[in-house]
Amino acid sequence: MSSEWLRAARALLRAANGIGSGAAQDLWASLASSSAALSRGTPRRWSSAGDEVVLWVAPHPDDEAMGGAGTLMRHARLGDRVCIAVVIDGSRSRALGLDAASMSAMRAQEAGRAAARIGAELRWLDLSEGDWADRAGETALTALLTELRPTVVYAPSSIDFHPEHRRVARALASALDATASTAEVRIYATQVPLTPVLVNVVHDVSDLEDAIRDVLLAYPSQRGSVERTLRLRRYGARFYGGRSQAEGFCALPVETFLELHRRPDAAFRALRIHAWSDPLALAIGARERWAWSRRLARSDRGAR
Amino acid sequence: MRAPSPDWIVRPAAPTDLDGLLALHQRVFGRALSREQWEWKLRLPGPTPNVWVAALGTRILAQYAAIPTRFRHRGADRTAMVSVDTMTDPELRRRGLLGSLATAAYAQWRSAGVPFVVGLPNEQWGSRTHALGWAPVSELRWWVRWLVPFGGSRSRDAFHGDRLVEDSAGLDDLWPRIADEGVVRDAAWFSWRYSRAVPAWSVVTARRGDAAVGAAAFHVDANPSRPSGLLGEVVGVDRNARRALLAGIDARLRQRGAVRAAILLQTGSELEPDALASGYLPRPSTFVVQAVDLGGGVPRAARFQGGDFDVV
Numbered sequence: 227m228s229s230e231w232l233r234a235a236r237a238l239l240r241a242a243n244g245i246g247s248g249a250a251q252d253l254w255a256s257l258a259s260s261s262a263a264l265s266r267g268t269p270r271r272w273s274s275a276g277d278e279v280v281l282w283v284a285p286h287p288d289d290e291a292m293g294g295a296g297t298l299m300r301h302a303r304l305g306d307r308v309c310i311a312v313v314i315d316g317s318r319s320r321a322l323g324l325d326a327a328s329m330s331a332m333r334a335q336e337a338g339r340a341a342a343r344i345g346a347e348l349r350w351l352d353l354s355e356g357d358w359a360d361r362a363g364e365t366a367l368t369a370l371l372t373e374l375r376p377t378v379v380y381a382p383s384s385i386d387f388h389p390e391h392r393r394v395a396r397a398l399a400s401a402l403d404a405t406a407s408t409a410e411v412r413i414y415a416t417q418v419p420l421t422p423v424l425v426n427v428v429h430d431v432s433d434l435e436d437a438i439r440d441v442l443l444a445y446p447s448q449r450g451s452v453e454r455t456l457r458l459r460r461y462g463a464r465f466y467g468g469r470s471q472a473e474g475f476c477a478l479p480v481e482t483f484l485e486l487h488r489r490p491d492a493a494f495r496a497l498r499i500h501a502w503s504d505p506l507a508l509a510i511g512a513r514e515r516w517a518w519s520r521r522l523a524r525s526d527r528g529a530r
Numbered sequence: 531m532r533a534p535s536p537d538w539i540v541r542p543a544a545p546t547d548l549d550g551l552l553a554l555h556q557r558v559f560g561r562a563l564s565r566e567q568w569e570w571k572l573r574l575p576g577p578t579p580n581v582w583v584a585a586l587g588t589r590i591l592a593q594y595a596a597i598p599t600r601f602r603h604r605g606a607d608r609t610a611m612v613s614v615d616t617m618t619d620p621e622l623r624r625r626g627l628l629g630s631l632a633t634a635a636y637a638q639w640r641s642a643g644v645p646f647v648v649g650l651p652n653e654q655w656g657s658r659t660h661a662l663g664w665a666p667v668s669e670l671r672w673w674v675r676w677l678v679p680f681g682g683s684r685s686r687d688a689f690h691g692d693r694l695v696e697d698s699a700g701l702d703d704l705w706p707r708i709a710d711e712g713v714v715r716d717a718a719w720f721s722w723r724y725s726r727a728v729p730a731w732s733v734v735t736a737r738r739g740d741a742a743v744g745a746a747a748f749h750v751d752a753n754p755s756r757p758s759g760l761l762g763e764v765v766g767v768d769r770n771a772r773r774a775l776l777a778g779i780d781a782r783l784r785q786r787g788a789v790r791a792a793i794l795l796q797t798g799s800e801l802e803p804d805a806l807a808s809g810y811l812p813r814p815s816t817f818v819v820q821a822v823d824l825g826g827g828v829p830r831a832a833r834f835q836g837g838d839f840d841v842v
Contacts, residue, residue, distance in 0.1 A: 228814070230815070231814050233814070233816075234671070234812040234814045235812075237671055237797065237812040238806065238811065238812050240798065240802060241802035241803045241805065241806035242803070243803075244800070244802060244804075245807050247803075248769065248803065322604050322605070322831045323604075323827060323828075323830050323831065324604055324827075328604070332605045336605065439707065439767065440706075440707065443706070443708075443709050446602070446710070446711060449710070
């Protein structure tokens with residue numbers, strides 16, 4: 227067989243993989259739906275009175291869109307003050323072959339566009355990706371917490387494989403501690419699912435599906451992430467009984483957030499481009515999620 | 531202006547060159563290009579002259595041309611050049627005409643702020659491709675679907691809730707929802723590239739409710755013994771929209787007597803699984819998309835479609 231035919235055969239296999247990935251996604255969504263009955267307890271339905279001050283801490287530009295574009299839009303539409311703080315400039319992405327300065331400028335522009343679509347205020351903290359000191363992150367976030375005095379803080383966490391996400395989560399924990407914040411912390415997921423083990427607040431954002439896609443598309447440099455993000459929301463919807471898209475959060479008091487971020491890092495896995503291996507993203511790191519869950523249960527009992 | 535030899539001059543094409551250019555096209559490609567076709571394809575507004583010729587008096591010896599095309603490139607809309615219809619009088623090949631023309635055109639385009647030239651240089655360019663700075667950025671592969679005898683003739687105008695309509699309303703609203711790197715596929719693009727092409731193509735849009743969620747263009751070639759449908763491009767906000775378009779176009783091609791449908795797909799694109807699911811199979815023949823960096827960087831992240839070039 228000639229090399230041209232071999233390459234055509236490879237194209238065929240790649241396309242078949244894509245079709246299979248779609249079928250796998252349907253299968254995982256069905257399994258999510260049928261396993262909902264096995265879940266422990268019922269998560270709280272997301273709500274807002276419309277007088278909250280909301281701070282969303284995004285390690286990279288696009289983490290706010292991936293983590294909860296629907297929830298951010300809902301906050302804004304209900305009248306809450308919504309501020310998105312992008313901590314790192316995202317300059318190490320090589321998606322379009324840009325140099326670091328051009329990529330940083332482009333991602334700042336994209337973040338501005340996404341914030342406008344959401345209806346939120348954007349704070350660009352401008353720490354250079356891979357080249358920032360923990361202290362600089364803590365200082366910037368402390369200043370922001372002091373200025374805004376948020377009532378709700380959406381936070382990245384160390385339930386994540388990305389070292390920069392973990393660092394920002396720890397810097398945020400220190401800043402919350404330094405400001406003696408009394409905000410409710412809600413951890414969001416980007417591409418590593420929190421899973422029903424940790425999700426205790428659920429928001430059905432099916433009615434915002436098109437608007438969510440528009441926010442994600444404000445980041446052309448990160449185009450590859452869109453389908454994965456929507457997939458994660460789709461699994462959430464099928465598990466929690468939403469129509470098509472749901473966003474899940476792990477709500478916890480500041481002191482629990484602080485305590486959990488003193489734990490050593492564990493291994494996690496993100497959703498990949500194709501859906502075949504999505505269950506692995508739920509399974510890897512299960513022990514750490516259960517450890518967190520036990521700590522959350524203790525803080526719940528303490529609160530009662 | 532630049533003179534590669536004492537006799538020839540290299541300059542932007544003038545309106546009076548058109549007869550000479552059409553005659554050259556006939557000599558080089560063995561088929562006629564009408565005045566109307568040339569004007570639709572190459573008489574276009576742009577930042578700088580897009581057709582360059584090597585001339586000896588009133589005789590046109592060679593042409594280097596490009597279509598000024600709006601590209602979303604690294605997040606911004608820029609006018610880039612899509613190289614087309616490079617031709618040299620068969621009696622004057624291998625004398626440096628192409629190199630001189632291209633060099634002069636690139637210098638002018640670079641100074642006008644054109645970020646890159648993109649195209650499908652063929653094997654006849656030989657070593658000049660590399661010498662002029664062309665570098666591969668992507669690949670387009672033919673995918674083909676036989677439409678008879680197994681297919682029915684019923685038109686399929688709805689697919690999992692997406693309806694197909696043969697008009698191009700709403701394409702300016704669709705483009706921001708796609709916003710890929712690559713050609714700006716807005717209403718102006720579909721209008722020029724397909725609806726006003728000579729001959730014209732059909733444009734269909736997929737609608738979900740009232741909103742356009744996808745668009746595609748197709749036509750049936752003039753081969754009387756084995757008419758083939760060609761799809762110029764298929765864009766959609768999601769898998770369902772793209773598959774609705776592929777299914778709906780296949781039904782329309784059958785109705786128009788086509789025995790097969792063909793589409794050029796970018797290697798690794800999200801359209802490959804959609805095409806396979808719609809009955810298309812990959813063929814061994816490919817085009818290598820190449821580009822010359824004029825200072826704005828080459829479009830490595832662009833999503834190309836066959837209709838971006840003049841091979842369909």
